[in-house]
Amino acid sequence: MDKRQQLIQTAFDLFYRNGIHAVGINQILQTSGIAKKTLYHHFSSKQALIEAVLQFRDEKFYNWLASRVDAVKPGYDGLNELFDALDDWINNRVNMLTDFNGCFFINTCAEFSDPKHPLHQISQQHKQKVNGLIERQLRALGVHEQAVFSMAESISLLKEGAIVMAHVQGKLSAAQKSKDMAWLILAAYFS
Amino acid sequence: MDKRQQLIQTAFDLFYRNGIHAVGINQILQTSGIAKKTLYHHFSSKQALIEAVLQFRDEKFYNWLASRVDAVKPGYDGLNELFDALDDWINNRVNMLTDFNGCFFINTCAEFSDPKHPLHQISQQHKQKVNGLIERQLRALGVHEQAVFSMAESISLLKEGAIVMAHVQGKLSAAQKSKDMAWLILAAYFS
DNA sequence: TTAAGAATAGACAGATCGGTCTGCTACTGT
DNA sequence: ACAGTAGCAGACCGATCTGTCTATTCTTAA
Numbered sequence: 426m427d428k429r430q431q432l433i434q435t436a437f438d439l440f441y442r443n444g445i446h447a448v449g450i451n452q453i454l455q456t457s458g459i460a461k462k463t464l465y466h467h468f469s470s471k472q473a474l475i476e477a478v479l480q481f482r483d484e485k486f487y488n489w490l491a492s493r494v495d496a497v498k499p500g501y502d503g504l505n506e507l508f509d510a511l512d513d514w515i516n517n518r519v520n521m522l523t524d525f526n527g528c529f530f531i532n533t534c535a536e537f538s539d540p541k542h543p544l545h546q547i548s549q550q551h552k553q554k555v556n557g558l559i560e561r562q563l564r565a566l567g568v569h570e571q572a573v574f575s576m577a578e579s580i581s582l583l584k585e586g587a588i589v590m591a592h593v594q595g596k597l598s599a600a601q602k603s604k605d606m607a608w609l610i611l612a613a614y615f616s
Numbered sequence: 617m618d619k620r621q622q623l624i625q626t627a628f629d630l631f632y633r634n635g636i637h638a639v640g641i642n643q644i645l646q647t648s649g650i651a652k653k654t655l656y657h658h659f660s661s662k663q664a665l666i667e668a669v670l671q672f673r674d675e676k677f678y679n680w681l682a683s684r685v686d687a688v689k690p691g692y693d694g695l696n697e698l699f700d701a702l703d704d705w706i707n708n709r710v711n712m713l714t715d716f717n718g719c720f721f722i723n724t725c726a727e728f729s730d731p732k733h734p735l736h737q738i739s740q741q742h743k744q745k746v747n748g749l750i751e752r753q754l755r756a757l758g759v760h761e762q763a764v765f766s767m768a769e770s771i772s773l774l775k776e777g778a779i780v781m782a783h784v785q786g787k788l789s790a791a792q793k794s795k796d797m798a799w800l801i802l803a804a805y806f807s
Numbered sequence: 808t809t810a811a812g813a814a815t816a817g818a819c820a821g822a823t824c825g826g827t828c829t830g831c832t833a834c835t836g837t
Numbered sequence: 838a839c840a841g842t843a844g845c846a847g848a849c850c851g852a853t854c855t856g857t858c859t860a861t862t863c864t865t866a867a
Contacts, residue, residue: 428844444727446637450825460845461826467843471825526729534784535726536635538717545784552785578781579797582790586777590769593725593736594743599773606770606801613800619814640854651815652856662855 429467431457437478441529445475445536445544475544482529483551489521491558499565504580504611507559508604511584515591515600527592531585556581568614576614583607620658622648628669632720636666636727636735666735673720674742680712682749690756695771695802698750699795702775706782706791718783722776747772759805767805774798 435457439448450471454461468474493510494503513519526532530548537544559577568576587603590596626648630639641662645652659665684701685694704710717723721739728735750768759767778794781787 442729444637444729446635447727449823451823461847462828463844465826527726531722531780531784532726532729535718535723536638538633538635538723538783540786549785575793578787578790579793581785582777582781582794582797583773584777585780585784586773586775589722589776589780590773592729593722593776594740594772595731596769599769602766602770603773606773606797609804610797610800613804641856642853652817653858654814656856657813 428459428463432459432464432467432474433477433481435459436474437482437529438523440475440478441482441523441526441532445533472543476547479530479533479544479547479551483547483554486522486529487551487554487558489519490555494558494562499562501566503562503565504559504607505604507562507580507584508587508600508607511587511603512598512600515588516597525591528585528588531588552581555584559584566611572614576611579610580607583610619650619654623650623655623658623665624668624672626650627665628673628720629714631666631669632673632714632717632723636724663734667738670721670724670735670738670742674738674745677713677720678742678745678749680710681746685749685753690753692757694753694756695750695798696795698753698771698775699778699791699798702778702794703789703791706779707788716782719776719779722779743772746775750775757802763805767802770801771798774801 432453436448436453439453439456450461450464453474454464464474468477490507490510494506497503497506510519514522515525517524530551533548534545539545540549556577559580560573563573563576563580564570583603583606587599590599590602596602623644627639627644630644630647641652641655644665645655655665659668681698681701685697688694688697701710705713706716708716721742724739725736730736731740747768750771751764754764754767754771755761774794774797778790781790787793
């Protein structure tokens with residue numbers, strides 16, 4: 426297998442479980458069984474590795490979520506599926522996503538608080554991508570274009586809230602709860 | 617001034633801005649101008665200092681929030697005030713809370729992911745305290761006792777969502793939005 | 808007065824940090 | 838056949854990490 430990919434995968438597992446600052450290069454090397462020279466052959470610095478890890482997770486997570494949502498009818502079914510997927514993730518029913526430890530991008534922003542920091546911005550872009558997925562469902566639902574952005578922000582807020590409640594408070598049913606809340610919000614809009 | 621308190625205040629400022637793992641003892645000492653021996657006279661280890669910092673922030677934040685909420689009529693006004701206070705915090709209109717960098721306790725859980733970790737548990741307890749504040753408002757609103765816990769969880773979810781949206785995405789109006797959503801949820805309950 | 812406690816500066820220890828480098832092996836495409 | 842690439846182990850560098858310790862000063866209460 427590709428050593429570069431092995432490094433990214435190992436680094437992600439360690440970063441996600443323990444935090445980025447808490448994990449050293451040497452730990453990644455020891456865990457993966459790869460030589461230091463090889464790491465610095467593929468990445469110019471730890472920072473570059475972290476960026477690759479974020480990009481890797483971005484693709485993996487977004488593609489998984491989009492494939493779940495796109496497998497059903499856009500709109501009503503799509504939004505339901507979004508929250509059901511979230512629920513599966515939180516309750517460790519998705520093998521490819523690693524045991525739930527909150528959102529890797531929220532966690533990264535917690536460690537790199539400054540919005541101008543490159544790692545914070547990459548995390549922000551990931552959230553924007555997911556937001557786009559939500560916007561598409563709302564358009565399919567027939568939400569007026571001028572309300573789509575505000576509404577998507579509300580749905581995103583519920584999604585982030587569910588992730589944090591599940592991670593910090595251990596509320597494993599938070600995704601289901603946020604789904605119910607989402608439909609109350611949407612019902613209020615359509616009434 | 618009390619050296620112990622100076623250390624806690626300085627450590628909090630640095631931890632909150634840069635993350636806990638990213639800040640070393642020496643940086644805290646240099647910033648505060650306090651000797652290393654003095655730190656280890658008051659705290660047995662960095663871990664002990666961190667715990668004191670969390671407790672300090674817990675008290676400061678909760679007392680501030682509770683004093684805001686308790687200054688108005690419990691129930692409708694109390695819940696409104698809760699979200700208005702959140703809005704003030706997010707938009708840096710609260711001098712005593714330091715510039716907004718997300719929730720210190722969410723950030724701590726991001727760095728110490730394991731729910732059994734002492735720092736994670738302290739953060740969880742803080743959230744439980746705030747949740748109690750919300751429950752009191754709901755009871756004053758006349759929410760049936762068997763619905764109070766579930767409803768408080770919903771309000772908490774909105775609150776956490778707003779904090780994350782504000783921090784990660786820079787959505788500074790997230791608190792106002794979550795307030796509107798809260799009233800839609802509550803209106804649905806009462807209808 | 809004096810003894811204890813709290814503070815100071817900073818050397819020091821042992822470990823680990825990110826990153827460089829040497830020297831060697833193995834594969835692979837032209 | 839040979840050059841280039843990817844890989845290995847691990848020594849090494851300077852910096853920084855948490856934590857200990859010595860030696861000295863200041864404050865304060867019995």
